[in-house]
Amino acid sequence: MSDFTLADLETIVATRARSGASDSWTAKLYQAGMERAAKKFGEEAMETVIAAVGSDKAALVSESADLLYHWLVVLAVADIPLSDVMAELERRTAQSGLAEKAARSVA
């Protein structure tokens, strides 16, 4: 179990993107722009699919991490905060009423 969150990674991505550091992959990708960032995200998605279909759990964990990181870079380039995506997911969950049902089943 890890306490590390996507919000933590979003903060790191934002800091490194703005740093312009020559040793930062995030800064390089951010400066390259959306076409490059989205292409990289697409490649990571395909690698994740291959790991999933191949039933390779270790590869699926590793590719999922690559995927989520590159997704956050795409969001950063688009200037969309992670909280916008979470709010949309929350709205959908509220619509389905499943959040209350899950809370009641735990209580």
Ligand SMILES: N=c1c2ncn([C@@H]3O[C@H](COP(=O)(O)OP(=O)(O)OP(=O)(O)O)[C@@H](O)[C@H]3O)c2ncn1[C@@H]1O[C@H](COP(=O)(O)O)[C@@H](O)[C@H]1O
């Ligand atoms: N989570 C990641 C992360 N996952 C993957 N990558 C980088 O993404 C790049 C591309 O990954 P690939 O597996 O496709 O590697 P590759 O095939 O050699 O790359 P290409 O030939 O396609 O360019 C590699 O350089 C990886 O190091 C990441 N780079 C950074 N982070 C996070 O971002 C933080 C800041 O990193 P820097 O910006 O590099 O300081 C790090 O501390 C991490 O928390």
